[in-house]
Amino acid sequence: MKRSSQVSVSKIIQLMKKIPIFDAFTSEDRAQMAEHAQIYIANTDEAIIERDAxxxxxxxxxxxxxxxxxxQKDVSPLATIEPGDMFGEIGFALGTPRSTWVLANQLSALLRVDHKLLDALDHALKGKVKDQIILKMANTISALNSR
Known part of the structure; x- marks a missing residue:
């Protein structure tokens, strides 16, 4: 997977407007995040996340x-990730090794969020990002409990 330096800040903001995770963000929030964003491109069948990493x-x-x-060689996926979906947040939050593989089904663009990016954001925006992580984790637990 390669980092892309060819995506402009305005294009990143445009993409963020289409993602529900960023609905609670102001235009200024999205602009600040886009300034520090890292966009990665994954080719078809390329690993985005490797189990145990x-x-x-x-x-x-x-x-x-x-x-x-x-x-990695499984035929039936556990889940499909679509535009707007967040993933990898448990390893990020807990610092634990990855529990699954995530492979691109087709050419995919991803926003990578790490501690360096969070540290570059002002306190209020950092809180909004953390709120989205908490919401995602809570929804995951709720879905597992209802099974």
Whole structure:
């Protein structure tokens, strides 16, 4: 997976406007985040997250599609990730090794969020990002409990 330096701040802001996670963000919030954003491009079948790897980031899929697998060679995915979905937040929050593989189903653009990015944001915006992580984790727990 490669970092793209060819995506302009205005294009990142435009993409963020289409993602529900950023609905609670003001135009200024999105602009501040886009200034420090790292956009990555994953090719078809390329690993975005590798099981057992330790990483300090999570991702928001901006375009494309990805699949979640327990083992890299599995045929049936555990889940499909679509634009707007956040993933990898548990490893980010807890500092634990990744529990699954995430592979791109097609050419995909991702916003990578790490501690460096969060540290560059003002306190209020950092809180909004953390609120979105908490909301995502709570929804995941709720979905698991209802099964």
């Amino acid at each position: 330790k990483d300090n980031c999570f991702y928001i899929l901006l375009s494309g599609e990805a699949r979640v697998l327990l083992r």
